[in-house]
């Protein structure tokens with residue numbers, strides 16, 4: 001791919017000489033004596049280099065350089081002067097020029113300075129991007145954040161308009177990160193991604209409106225796990241170096257994906273072991289707790305009969321605390337053996353309303369607003385009402401509990417006929433979660449609440465999983481939380497394979 005160079009000099013003879021020489025060095029040359037035309041050119045095309053004469057009227061080379069840098073900040077500029085003094089050279093470099101050239105040109109000097117300007121630009125640019133992605137990769141275990149950083153770096157590398165990172169999930173390409181303007185056609189990006197994945201190497205194609213599409217596969221051990229796709233305007237042609245850098249970025253995205261998979265495998269193994277242990281402990285606690293409750297009741301009755309009201313009150317407090325403990329224990333034991341689902345076809349909205357009523361009763365809040373927005377086209381769903389009620393109730397309670405004064409909880413549903421799924425969104429304007437809390441929110445017994453047991457989210461996820469659905473959470477400190485529950489409308493059994 002040919003590099004492009006812009007030459008501006010009010011001496012037409014010099015323009016001609018430079019056009020010839022640079023052309024013979026393999027450049028695409030745009031030469032003009034007119035500063036306005038030069039600015040227009042930089043607004044409409046990307047240049048690899050500019051050669052500007054210092055003494056020009058009405059705009060001198062340094063001012064013109066500053067104008068060009070407004071549109072293309074990293075454009076390397078060589079300032080040309082016939083009366084080169086060290087002061088003008090220093091000024092030009094201080095104001096952003098890469099170097100200066102003295103007229104008349106010495107052939108080797110021209111070639112050498114141009115070569116250095118191009119190499120230095122690449123090096124500075126690539127080093128910056130690689131450092132940025134590398135640091136994100138090292139400092140964050142959050143796949144979404146790493147993929148965003150990779151997409152951003154890839155976008156800037158090619159001066160592209162957008163970059164999307166796709167992940168292959170259950171045979172479908174799912175966009176995981178997207179930077180730049182929203183794509184005009186997802187279909188074209190997806191086809192480019194599939195092509196790169198089946199080839200196993202970066203590819204370049206042309207979009208419907210002449211855009212340049214570049215896709216690089218994300219390869220993990222078992223083969224391609226997705227692809228990184230870039231869409232650039234027709235005038236931007238990626239160079240070999242660009243493609244090499246893209247391959248490097250996609251390798252980094254692949255590392256992020258692999259790490260996330262491995263981490264979640266490790267976690268679920270550890271969680272399963274923890275769950276088994278918790279269930280055994282809970283089981284051992286059941287009988288002594290039942291005994292304790294019986295003794296406390298006896299005590300209460302005796303004290304009441306003996307007329308000692310104050311002590312009877314204390315005994316009543318003991319029984320109610322024991323009741324609370326017994327309820328927690330039975331919830332934990334229920335975890336150990338996922339329930340058989342008893343699915344029936346039912347309307348989702350009345351169930352949601354019922355859960356909302358329960359949630360408000362358990363967490364009375366007069367100072368908050370609750371908003372519902374149900375999709376009327378939602379068909380009935382085949383679910384286990386009891387289980388789903390537990391899951392939704394926990395999610396709604398978390399939302400309510402997170403709200404500050406005059407916060408808002410929004411519950412909405414959306415039906416997607418083509419995928420046969422209903423999505424329930426529970427959004428709160430509460431405190432949100434830190435990255436660490438979000439990463440651990442589904443862990444058994446993880447809680448940040450003084451009275452919490454840390455079972456709500458884990459339970460909700462296991463119920464939704466059993467229904468063959470998906471539960472995910474987006475949250476950031478100070479920006480509230482958005483919980484998304486996707487449920488298949490028809491019968492699709494989950495991991496336990498239970499059906500009514």
Ligand SMILES: Nc1ncnc2c1ncn2[C@@H]1O[C@H](COP(=O)(O)OP(=O)(O)OP(=O)(O)O)[C@@H](O)[C@H]1O
Nearest residue numbers: 398399402441447448449452453454455456457481
């Ligand atoms: N909507 C939310 N907003 C902010 N933080 C949340 C939200 N939902 C969950 N969390 C965080 O996740 C943690 C775990 O939630 P989970 O529902 O599992 O337990 P809990 O609410 O603490 O206790 P409980 O067992 O009583 O539900 C919470 O302690 C809280 O830090």
Ligand SMILES: [Mg+2]
Nearest residue numbers: 394398456457
């Ligand atoms: Mg909870």
